[in-house]
Amino acid sequence: GESVGLHLPTLSVQEGDNSIINCAYSNSASDYFIWYKQESGKGPQFIIDIRSNMDKRQGQRVTVLLNKTVKHLSLQIAATQPGDSAVYFCAERSGGTSYGKLTFGQGTILTVHP
Amino acid sequence: NAGVTQTPKFRVLKTGQSMTLLCAQDMNHEYMYWYRQDPGMGLRLIHYSVGEGTTAKGEVPDGYNVSRLKKQNFLLGLESAAPSQTSVYFCASSYARGGSEQYFGPGTRLTVT
Numbered sequence: 611g612e613s614v615g616l617h618l619p620t621l622s623v624q625e626g627d628n629s630i631i632n633c634a635y636s637n638s639a640s641d642y643f644i645w646y647k648q649e650s651g652k653g654p655q656f657i658i659d660i661r662s663n664m665d666k667r668q669g670q671r672v673t674v675l676l677n678k679t680v681k682h683l684s685l686q687i688a689a690t691q692p693g694d695s696a697v698y699f700c701a702e703r704s705g706g707t708s709y710g711k712l713t714f715g716q717g718t719i720l721t722v723h724p
Numbered sequence: 725n726a727g728v729t730q731t732p733k734f735r736v737l738k739t740g741q742s743m744t745l746l747c748a749q750d751m752n753h754e755y756m757y758w759y760r761q762d763p764g765m766g767l768r769l770i771h772y773s774v775g776e777g778t779t780a781k782g783e784v785p786d787g788y789n790v791s792r793l794k795k796q797n798f799l800l801g802l803e804s805a806a807p808s809q810t811s812v813y814f815c816a817s818s819y820a821r822g823g824s825e826q827y828f829g830p831g832t833r834l835t836v837t
Contacts, residue, residue: 618764642824644824644825651830651831652830652831653728653814653816653828653829653830653831654767654814654826654828655828656824656825656826656827659824659825699766699767701766701824703824710755710818710824711769711782712767712769712824712826714766714767714768715766716764716765716766717766
């Protein structure tokens, strides 16, 4: 899985499978945890976020899970499609700053095979 | 709405040259940010602004300057480009209080030879 500050892992799945992308974070004071998607040649795009006082949040085809005990964040994508192929970044927002500083992980490459 | 736009899309500079990257947003956002993205790495914050006329340093500000004379524009300047500044630069904006949802531009790919 991904860790804020380490190497770039990859995940390959078949179309229709579920995908799980993992991320470890380090700052216990972060108030939000966020997932971004970056397609080739484009800027990152917000997918979903979760407040630090929650452990699960669902969106359209995506679910984010937060385990504060082990400082772990995951993004689950249901029925993965070729259009989901991208680099996925987790980020944490520092609750103590006025501008909501985001610290990004280094990303996970998701490849979806038809 | 165009969202966040960046100009130019590509640029090649020689060491020592200067240039300015322009970011514009039409969402009336208070907060704007400049990031750089290097291969195999996440985004690192260069400078940010919490409102018109204000700027502040991020985590990698050396070699860059910024200005926010108008709310909708955020300029990133390189006074004397170095090969270490070869990167893809992204501008982003968000609502006040630094919302977790930042809106990113398409990026500028800069090469310094």
